[in-house]
Amino acid sequence: MIWIVGSVLFWLVSWWANLRMARLPKSRLTSVAVPTLFGLALLVLWQGIVRGAGINPVLLPAPTDIAVKFASSMPILWADFYQTFVKGALSGYVIGCGAAFLTAVLVDRSPFLQAGLLPVGNFVAALPIIGMAPILVMWFGFDWQSKAAVVVVMVFFPMLVNTVEGLHASSAMQRDLMRTYAASYSQGLRRLRLPAAMPFVFNGLKISTTLALIGAIVAEFFGSPIKGMGFRISTEVGRLALDMVWAEIAVAALAGSAFYGCVAMIEKIVTFWHPSQRRG
Amino acid sequence: MKKLITAAVAGALALGASMAQAADNITLQLKWVTQAQFAGYYVAKDKGFYKAENLNVTIKPGGPDVAPAQVIAGGGADVIIDWMPSALASREKGLDLVNIAQPFKRSGMMLTCRKDAGIKTPADFKGKTLGVWFYGNEYPFLSWMSKLGLKTNGGPDGVTVLKQGFNVDPILQGQAACVSTMTYNEYWQIIDAGLKPSDLVVFKYEDQGVATLEDGLYVLGKNLKDPKFVDKMVRFVRASMKGWKWAEAHPDAAAMIVLDNDATGAQTEKHQKRMMREIAKLTAGSNGALDPADYERTVKSLMSGGSDPVITKKPVGAWTHMITDKALK
Numbered sequence: 001m002i003w004i005v006g007s008v009l010f011w012l013v014s015w016w017a018n019l020r021m022a023r024l025p026k027s028r029l030t031s032v033a034v035p036t037l038f039g040l041a042l043l044v045l046w047q048g049i050v051r052g053a054g055i056n057p058v059l060l061p062a063p064t065d066i067a068v069k070f071a072s073s074m075p076i077l078w079a080d081f082y083q084t085f086v087k088g089a090l091s092g093y094v095i096g097c098g099a100a101f102l103t104a105v106l107v108d109r110s111p112f113l114q115a116g117l118l119p120v121g122n123f124v125a126a127l128p129i130i131g132m133a134p135i136l137v138m139w140f141g142f143d144w145q146s147k148a149a150v151v152v153v154m155v156f157f158p159m160l161v162n163t164v165e166g167l168h169a170s171s172a173m174q175r176d177l178m179r180t181y182a183a184s185y186s187q188g189l190r191r192l193r194l195p196a197a198m199p200f201v202f203n204g205l206k207i208s209t210t211l212a213l214i215g216a217i218v219a220e221f222f223g224s225p226i227k228g229m230g231f232r233i234s235t236e237v238g239r240l241a242l243d244m245v246w247a248e249i250a251v252a253a254l255a256g257s258a259f260y261g262c263v264a265m266i267e268k269i270v271t272f273w274h275p276s277q278r279r280g
Numbered sequence: 281m282k283k284l285i286t287a288a289v290a291g292a293l294a295l296g297a298s299m300a301q302a303a304d305n306i307t308l309q310l311k312w313v314t315q316a317q318f319a320g321y322y323v324a325k326d327k328g329f330y331k332a333e334n335l336n337v338t339i340k341p342g343g344p345d346v347a348p349a350q351v352i353a354g355g356g357a358d359v360i361i362d363w364m365p366s367a368l369a370s371r372e373k374g375l376d377l378v379n380i381a382q383p384f385k386r387s388g389m390m391l392t393c394r395k396d397a398g399i400k401t402p403a404d405f406k407g408k409t410l411g412v413w414f415y416g417n418e419y420p421f422l423s424w425m426s427k428l429g430l431k432t433n434g435g436p437d438g439v440t441v442l443k444q445g446f447n448v449d450p451i452l453q454g455q456a457a458c459v460s461t462m463t464y465n466e467y468w469q470i471i472d473a474g475l476k477p478s479d480l481v482v483f484k485y486e487d488q489g490v491a492t493l494e495d496g497l498y499v500l501g502k503n504l505k506d507p508k509f510v511d512k513m514v515r516f517v518r519a520s521m522k523g524w525k526w527a528e529a530h531p532d533a534a535a536m537i538v539l540d541n542d543a544t545g546a547q548t549e550k551h552q553k554r555m556m557r558e559i560a561k562l563t564a565g566s567n568g569a570l571d572p573a574d575y576e577r578t579v580k581s582l583m584s585g586g587s588d589p590v591i592t593k594k595p596v597g598a599w600t601h602m603i604t605d606k607a608l609k
Contacts, residue, residue, distance in 0.1 A: 058353045058375050134445070141455055142442055221345075223450075226432070226441045235443065238347040238415030240373050 007048020092151025104163035125157035166200025309357035324523030366416030376501035387491035397457035411459035464558035
């Protein structure tokens with residue numbers, strides 16, 4: 001009882017504190033403190049309710065149990081992370097986005113491909129991953145290659161569409177200017193159209209980071225060697241070791257956020273000229 | 281006016297009658313999809329044995345990603361079919377599962393290997409890839425590998441383990457040298473797919489001395505304190521064992537009953553008839569009561585896992601004869 005009362009009290013107090021801080025002028029301190037306090041309040045509430053209401057750890061473990069499991073399973077978590085994220089998601093991401101980028105440049109050159117390839121790409125993107133994953137596991141085997149293949153299928157179309165859009169982003173006036181400078185097609189591409197496409201390209205890259213991680217984890221549900229985040233999540237659920245499942249979820253969340261953050265940081269550097277990067 | 285009175289009297293009688301006959305509801309969670317492995321329960325339902333005991337039983341099929349222990353923990357079933365290793369491991373994790381009946385006397389689990397992978401004895405497993413089911417089915421395998429002293433994380437001195445799905449593709453496609461099979465199911469899937477028995481070498485867990493008790497009925501211990509629940513379970517076990525003995529005596533008819541109840545339409549008559557005959561070999565000799573000697577053997581096998589035993593402490597209160605004593609009087 002005291003657990004529940006204490007945690008609800010903490011939550012209400014931190015809510016009030018957050019409201020006060022949100023009204024102050026925006027500074028470095030407040031922009032870090034407010035979300036941190038909010039997250040902390042949620043964790044405290046979770047802990048209080050699980051302990052106070054005596055919820056069976058087989059259904060929902062408390063954050064402290066999860067933290068203990070996380071700390072004690074570092075080697076397993078690292079091995080799973082390496083298998084799923086580095087070998088599966090990252091390689092699929094690089095291959096998929098690279099292929100999509102090159103295809104977009106080719107598509108831009110040829111109106112025939114534009115009319116034909118985009119609808120096919122649309123169709124492939126609509127295929128459910130739950131249906132594709134077992135087929136790709138059968139084709140490419142149980143190891144990271146099939147996971148990378150699933151990621152390629154998932155990220156190809158969003159990246160393709162974004163890059164094609166981006167290549168159309170330069171305005172007619174700018175393209176005319178290039179013509180007056182007697183720029184060839186490849187010069188125009190390199191100097192004007194690709195840099196102008198970068199905001200769109202990075203949009204695609206950011207979307208693809210989340211899709212890549214989801215694809216790699218879900219693909220592992222359908223057959224994997226006995227390591228990998230998806231494998232660990234599904235089998236530890238079967239063993240009723242929910243604290244391990246949550247530890248893996250935490251790793252996935254951290255990895256996904258870090259991946260997205262990295263791409264966003266590179267975007268800031270490359271597209272410094274774009275209005276969306278203005279600090280205001 | 282007369283019609284109104286007649287209707288009211290009829291309604292009252294019907295209400296009284298239905299209240300007197302209100303059957304008790306039971307939800308049973310199966311360990312796998314609808315197949316002859318669970319014929320006893322489907323027979324008991326279709327032949328009216330449950331109805332005769334005033335029970336309304338809902339049978340929920342399982343599958344590759346359904347852990348019955350989790351279903352009962354979440355309140356999705358009153359009684360589950362589970363294998364003893366999974367039940368004891370869950371018990372150690374804090375889930376109070378208690379065995380109330382054991383229809384299966386023998387284990388049907390085996391490892392089927394391709395002869396052309398160079399496997400003749402368990403000593404040849406080193407350095408090979410073996411397919412294993414998870415979701416509670418991995419414990420007998422892990423126990424066996426521990427007994428053989430083989431590490432399961434790959435390398436030339438250990439074995440590489442593959443998480444098997446619903447089918448036997450890994451062995452057909454050469455991705456694994458061996459796959460886990462049941463005598464009544466996956467082994468025949470391999471034969472149906474074209475491999476001949478002479479291409480395969482089979483290791484039965486019973487022969488290797490690592491067999492554990494399989495399909496048993498488990499409930500949550502706290503429910504056994506409720507006399508109404510105990511009475512429901514006594515009737516359920518009595519009717520279920522009647523169903524099992526009928527299925528053993530009439531395997532083909534039992535297979536047809538299972539097929540009628542298969543909502544997925546994925547099972548075939550040939551496969552189910554074959555499965556029922558194999559299952560009858562496993563249930564023969566059991567009247568439903570758990571033999572404590574079998575239980576001790578299973579516990580010993582699970583605890584002898586060397587550095588990675590499935591359970592670390594001898595379980596206490598993991599089984600009871602209170603239901604079968606009353607049911608089989």
